Amino acid sequence: MPHTVNILPAGARGRRLRRMVTLGVAILIVASTAACGKTDAGEKVSPPTKGGAVRVVLGAKPAHLDPQRIKNATEANLSRLTSRTLTTFRSEPGTAASEIVGDLATDTGRPSEGNKIWEFTLKPSIRWEDGSPVTCADLKYGVERGFSNLFQVSLPYAKQYLQDNDDPYRGPFVGNNNLGKGLQSIECVDQKTIRFHLKIAVGDFGYTVALPVFSPVPPAQDKKGDYDHRPFSNGPYKLDQSDDKQLVYVRNKFWDSATDAVRKAYPARIVVTVDADSATVTNNLINSDGEWADAIGLEKNVAAQFVQQVVNDPGLSKRAIAGSTGGVRYFAINMRTIPELRCRQALVYAFNKRKYRAAAGGSSFGDFASAMIAPQLAAHRDFDLYGSIAHSEGDQDKALALRKQAADDNKACPSRMKLAFPDQKDIRRQVATIVESYQLIGVEVQLSPVNPDEYFDAMGNPANGNDLVYAGWIPDWANGSAVIPPLFDGRLIPTKAGASSNLNFSLLNDQEINKLIDQALAEPRLDVQYNLWGQLDEKIQAKAATIPVIYIKALRMAGTNVRGGFIHPQFGQPDLCALGLGDPSK
Numbered sequence: 001m002p003h004t005v006n007i008l009p010a011g012a013r014g015r016r017l018r019r020m021v022t023l024g025v026a027i028l029i030v031a032s033t034a035a036c037g038k039t040d041a042g043e044k045v046s047p048p049t050k051g052g053a054v055r056v057v058l059g060a061k062p063a064h065l066d067p068q069r070i071k072n073a074t075e076a077n078l079s080r081l082t083s084r085t086l087t088t089f090r091s092e093p094g095t096a097a098s099e100i101v102g103d104l105a106t107d108t109g110r111p112s113e114g115n116k117i118w119e120f121t122l123k124p125s126i127r128w129e130d131g132s133p134v135t136c137a138d139l140k141y142g143v144e145r146g147f148s149n150l151f152q153v154s155l156p157y158a159k160q161y162l163q164d165n166d167d168p169y170r171g172p173f174v175g176n177n178n179l180g181k182g183l184q185s186i187e188c189v190d191q192k193t194i195r196f197h198l199k200i201a202v203g204d205f206g207y208t209v210a211l212p213v214f215s216p217v218p219p220a221q222d223k224k225g226d227y228d229h230r231p232f233s234n235g236p237y238k239l240d241q242s243d244d245k246q247l248v249y250v251r252n253k254f255w256d257s258a259t260d261a262v263r264k265a266y267p268a269r270i271v272v273t274v275d276a277d278s279a280t281v282t283n284n285l286i287n288s289d290g291e292w293a294d295a296i297g298l299e300k301n302v303a304a305q306f307v308q309q310v311v312n313d314p315g316l317s318k319r320a321i322a323g324s325t326g327g328v329r330y331f332a333i334n335m336r337t338i339p340e341l342r343c344r345q346a347l348v349y350a351f352n353k354r355k356y357r358a359a360a361g362g363s364s365f366g367d368f369a370s371a372m373i374a375p376q377l378a379a380h381r382d383f384d385l386y387g388s389i390a391h392s393e394g395d396q397d398k399a400l401a402l403r404k405q406a407a408d409d410n411k412a413c414p415s416r417m418k419l420a421f422p423d424q425k426d427i428r429r430q431v432a433t434i435v436e437s438y439q440l441i442g443v444e445v446q447l448s449p450v451n452p453d454e455y456f457d458a459m460g461n462p463a464n465g466n467d468l469v470y471a472g473w474i475p476d477w478a479n480g481s482a483v484i485p486p487l488f489d490g491r492l493i494p495t496k497a498g499a500s501s502n503l504n505f506s507l508l509n510d511q512e513i514n515k516l517i518d519q520a521l522a523e524p525r526l527d528v529q530y531n532l533w534g535q536l537d538e539k540i541q542a543k544a545a546t547i548p549v550i551y552i553k554a555l556r557m558a559g560t561n562v563r564g565g566f567i568h569p570q571f572g573q574p575d576l577c578a579l580g581l582g583d584p585s586k
Contacts, residue, residue, distance in 0.1 A: 048563040048580025053269040055295035055559075056576070057281050059424060060452035061244065061274050066228040067215035068146045071155065071456050071503075073474050073571040074299045079212045080263065080577055081249055081270065082233035086120045086139070086194075086209040091262045091577040093566035098478050100210055101261060104134060104234075109206035115198070115524065118205045122192040127254040128218060129233040136188035138216035144183050146213050147171040149496070150224060155213040155476070156492045156503070160485065162186065163199045173224070201522045203529075207477040236265035247272040266564065266580025276424050276452070279303040285557040286316060293559040294581055296321075299573050302555045303426070304361035310557065311364065319558050321565040325572030326376040327474035327552040328369050329360075331419075331434075332505035333545060337467050342406040343413035344544035345386070347468075350399035351547050352437040354392040359430045366550030368392050372473070372483055373537045374551045376569075379480035381534025385541050399441045414467070416444045420459060421470035423449035431470060460502040462493055469505040472552060474572040480533020485517050488540055506545040513540065 062075045067083045070076055080088065088103040090096045100108050105120040112119070126134045145151065146158045148171025163185035165178060172182060185197040202208065221232040230239045236255040241248035249270040257265065275281050282303040284292045302310050302320065310316045331351075333344045353368050360366070367375075370384040387395060403413045417438070421431050428449065435445045448466055450458050459469050475482035486492070490509025493502050513536065520532035540546075554567050556574055563582045568575035 046563065046582045048264065048266040048578075049582065049584060050266055050580070051268050052581040052584025053271055053294060054267040054562065054579050054581060055291055056270060056272045056298050057285075057295055057300075058272060058274050058298055059276050059278065059300040060422070062247075063453050063455075063457065064228055065231050065239075065242070065247075066151070067212035067217070067231060068142065069151050069228060070212040073573060076212055077298070077568075077571040077573060077576050078247075078272070079215070079231075080235065081237040082231055082235045082239065082252075083212060083215040084126070084134075084234050084260070085212065085215055087206055088210050088262055089568070089570045091264065091568070091575050097566075097569050097575075100207055103210070103260070103262065104139070104216070105209075109209070111203075111205070115201040115203050115205070117195065117197055118202075118209075119189070119193065119195045120209070122194070123259050124192070125256060126234060126259050127256075128221075129238045129252045129254055131254050132218070134216055134234050135191050136194045137191075138218050139194050139214075140182060140186045140188055141172060141219050141222075142215050142217040143186055143213070144169075144172045144177070145217060145222070147183065148173055155211055156486055156489075156501075157208050157211060157476075158213055160489075160492065161198050161200065161202050161205065161208065163197045172219075200518065201524070203524055203526070204477060204479060204481060207482075211476055236260070236263050237270060240269075245273070263577045264564070264580065265577075268584075270576065270579075276300075278426050279305060282306045282310075282557055285319075285559055286310070288319075288560040293561040296558040296562050296565060296574060296579065297556050298576075300426075300556075301361060301365055302557050304359070307361050307364055307555065310555070316557075319560065319562075321554070321556040321558060321567060321574050322364075323554055323567035324374075324376055325474055325552045325554050325567060326374045326478070326569050327472055327572050328372055328374055328548050329366065329472045329550045329552050330369070330372065331547040331549065332469040332471055333547065334467050334469070334505070334507060335543075335545060336462075336507050337465070338414065338417075340406050340411045340413060341544060342402040342411070346399040346402040346406075346413060346441065347438070347443075348386045348388070348544050348547050349395045349402065350437055350441045350443075351388070351549070352392075352394045352433060353388060353549055355433040355437065356430055357392075357550055359433050360426075360550070361555075364553060364555050366553050369548035369551045371537050371541060372487065372546060372548055373480050373533060374475075376551075377475065377478050377480065377483075379483075379530040379533035379537075381531075381538055383538050383541070385538070394437055394440075396440045403441065413443075415442060416446060417467035418446045418448045418465065419468040419470070420448045420450055420455075420464065420466040422452040422455045424452055427470065434468075459505055462502055462507055468547075471505055474552075474569075478569070480530065480537065481521060484533055484536050484540070485521065488513060488536075488545065489517050490514055508540065508543065508545045510543070 064070050084103050086105040087100040087108050090099050110119045147169050169183050187195040230242050233252050237249035238252040240250040278300045368389050373380045421427050438445050486503050488508050493504050523529040561581050564578040564580050565574045
């Protein structure tokens with residue numbers, strides 16, 4: 001989740017998808033300095049052309065391709081190659097990327113009943129990769145899959161927003177899918193018209209249905225767990241190879257560009273490989289020899305040791321794809337294992353953000369953060385409860401004083417803690433600074449590395465047992481509604497043993513916070529809603545549920561032949577739908 005995707009009320013401008021950001025993954029306004037868009041030397045770079053194979057390098061294999069299981073930005077970015085949704089975000093640099101347009105639907109949705117009913121009409125002539133039409137029944141079934149206990153669904157919006165049946169709905173694989181009636185709050189008026197009945201008013205539901213969890217799935221093609229390896233396509237590409245070595249996307253002959261105003265589909269193929277060594281990848285992209293000329297580092301930033309070279313070399317800087325993501329890198333504090341407020345506050349005070357950011361590559365990769373809603377979002381509230389911007393190296397004296405106060409009241413703070421993180425070399429270097437920071441206040445940090453392919457599934461289990469959890473978040477759209485509810489609504493924490501669909505890594509479950517979330521979601525006036533989300537952000541920070549570290553910036557590298565790159569706010573990384581080659585014959 002990974003992951004991910006921002007949403008604003010209908011008619012409002014905003015931005016992106018939600019997702020957990022494992023590798024440096026809610027957004028708004030993004031500055032692009034890609035080779036494909038930057039002309040500071042007066043040169044005009046040729047636009048992408050049709051054909052050839054773009055090579056995409058990831059830091060870790062995507063955990064999920066099944067649209068109902070997607071949980072992070074990279075997975076969502078890949079999903080747009082094969083899965084179309086009722087609406088989707090424009091594939092353009094700048095503020096236009098924050099806007100949604102009809103994708104499978106003819107428009108961005110028609111609300112009624114005070115935003116509790118939303119209706120969409122499907123475009124004609126949209127087909128699956130076998131030539132069969134995409135129908136309302138496919139859409140209904142796809143959303144219903146997200147309710148099944150067989151899936152580790154991380155995006156909570158369908159369960160959170162849609163009315164349930166009289167008995168809790170458990171997905172299409174149980175009880176003959178509610179005796180053939182399915183989830184009754186999704187209504188197929190006819191083959192081309194779908195109607196959603198919501199249990200709460202949601203003014204930005206048109207943005208919500210841009211998320212992969214609302215993708216259609218044809219029932220006849222559903223292989224349940226195996227669908228995760230090769231989802232059926234209605235987009236410009238289909239999967240030709242999907243294994244541990246690579247993903248190979250080839251053109252879907254039944255995709256019609258006349259029905260799709262977003263996906264450019266320049267390459268004939270897109271080949272996705274994995275290399276977690278960011279230094280080696282960066283070096284290869286800088287040298288741009290052979291196939292590396294056609295390659296791009298999608299989710300991992302330029303390695304720290306190459307940043308100054310890339311930024312200061314005019315030729316390399318033109319190939320760098322840079323910009324703010326609108327996301328936040330943070331550490332969740334487990335409120336069950338560390339229930340005492342003063343103990344959590346001490347952890348916030350003692351955190352050395354300067355050393356952490358330096359280990360991540362410096363200010364090119366982010367500004368110091370004090371809130372969970374980034375400044376690029378209108379819902380951002382300017383506050384710094386712990387003075388962490390002015391004291392970026394931490395305030396150990398205040399941390400020690402809080403720990404002493406707690407001990408004096410027989411609320412002793414832990415002297416040992418477990419910190420979970422994806423087991424990658426660059427992230428290990430970053431979290432090592434936290435070990436040093438907390439040693440200064442008498443806390444021994446035990447590093448708990450987790451396989452990156454399994455990280456968010458493992459952290460989604462409330463019983464994971466870690467005290468601190470490395471995380472990052474890019475809003476699913478440009479509003480606090482895509483930050484606060486998924487990360488802090490306690491009612492979304494699963495109660496079933498072994499469940500892993502949770503994104504509330506702090507395990508915050510506060511009745512007042514939950515009530516205020518409902519109040520903000522139902523507020524029809526956008527300016528008032530922004531203010532409510534900002535107030536909630538400050539209330540949550542007062543509880544020391546997380547440690548916001550940096551507002552994430554991206555600095556990605558592309559080969560000399562790659563064109564069309566810009567940081568898309570929906571993903572916090574280059575948009576795959578816009579990429580192509582300058583000369584496919586090279």
